[in-house]
Each structure stands twice: as structure tokens, then as C-alpha cells.
Amino acid sequence: MTKATTVLTGHGLWYEGAPHDENGVRMYGRGTTGTGRGICRCGEKSPILHSAGQRQQWHREHKATIRSAATTAGATVKVGQVWADNDKRSVGRTITITTVGESRAEFFDGIHHRRALLTRFRPTSTGYRLVKDVLGTPQHEATLQD
Numbered sequence: 001m002t003k004a005t006t007v008l009t010g011h012g013l014w015y016e017g018a019p020h021d022e023n024g025v026r027m028y029g030r031g032t033t034g035t036g037r038g039i040c041r042c043g044e045k046s047p048i049l050h051s052a053g054q055r056q057q058w059h060r061e062h063k064a065t066i067r068s069a070a071t072t073a074g075a076t077v078k079v080g081q082v083w084a085d086n087d088k089r090s091v092g093r094t095i096t097i098t099t100v101g102e103s104r105a106e107f108f109d110g111i112h113h114r115r116a117l118l119t120r121f122r123p124t125s126t127g128y129r130l131v132k133d134v135l136g137t138p139q140h141e142a143t144l145q146d
């Protein structure tokens with residue numbers, strides 16, 4: 001058995017690629033053989049695949065997709081930018097980026113300092129959208145003070 005797995009926080013393949021049914025319930029009770037869907041801890045389901053190897057391959061590609069999305073977002077998210085929360089429950093809420101890390105950004109929402117995955121900084125219904133970009137050097141007041 002080859003172990004070419006790399007760990008990505010929050011994205012583990014359940015039961016090493018054991019097959020699951022449409023509802024995400026593990027099939028056959030034991031082992032990893034058989035036809036079904038692989039399921040990631042993030043909730044993503046693979047198409048119906050016929051072996052654990054295929055499901056593990058699917059999961060490697062899934063993680064690569066998540067990573068490249070983070071990289072793309074990381075190139076976009078900059079200290080000092082103002083983003084608006086797209087979540088309907090948070091209308092009008094804006095945040096200012098204070099720190100950009102490898103996979104997460106820290107921000108200040110006017111009350112609290114919080115962190116979010118870089119992948120959330122894209123225009124989806126639950127993500128953030130950019131409302132004010134920075135030009136040149138980051139704004140001084142946006143620097144995180146501990």
C-alpha cells in the first residue's frame with residue numbers, strides 16, 4: 001500500500017477511501033473495496049467510483065483543488081483591504097485584513113480580531129467580496145497590534 005498522502009487540515013478521506021452511498025453512509029460495513037463514493041471530512045463527495053484507489057486519487061485531486069484555490073486567494077488577499085461579508089445574516093458587515101498567512105487571513109471586523117480561510121475570500125454566497133483594495137504599501141492603521 002503506497003502512502004503518498006499529504007495532510008490538509010479539514011480534508012481527510014473517510015475510512016481510507018471506503019465506499020459510501022448517496023446519503024454518505026458507509027457501505028458494506030468494512031474494508032475499502034466496492035463501488036461507491038469517497039467522502040472528504042469537509043463534506044465533499046466523489047462521483048461513484050469502483051475502488052478505494054480511484055477514491056484516493058479523487059481525494060488527492062480534491063485537495064489539490066483546495067490548495068490552488070488558497071494560493072489564488074492568497075495572491076489576492078492583502079493587508080489593509082476591506083471586504084464585505086456576503087452572508088445574508090451579516091449584511092453591512094465589513095472587515096479589514098490585518099495579516100495574511102499561508103492558508104488563513106486575520107481580520108478586524110470593528111469589534112473582534114478573527115481569522116478565516118483564504119478560500120473564503122471569493123465572491124460566493126458565504127464568502128467575502130472585495131470592497132476596497134489597497135494600492136502600494138499597506139495602510140498603517142491596518143497593522144495588527146498585539
Ligand SMILES: [Zn+2]
Binds near residue numbers: 011043044
Ligand atoms: Zn475536502
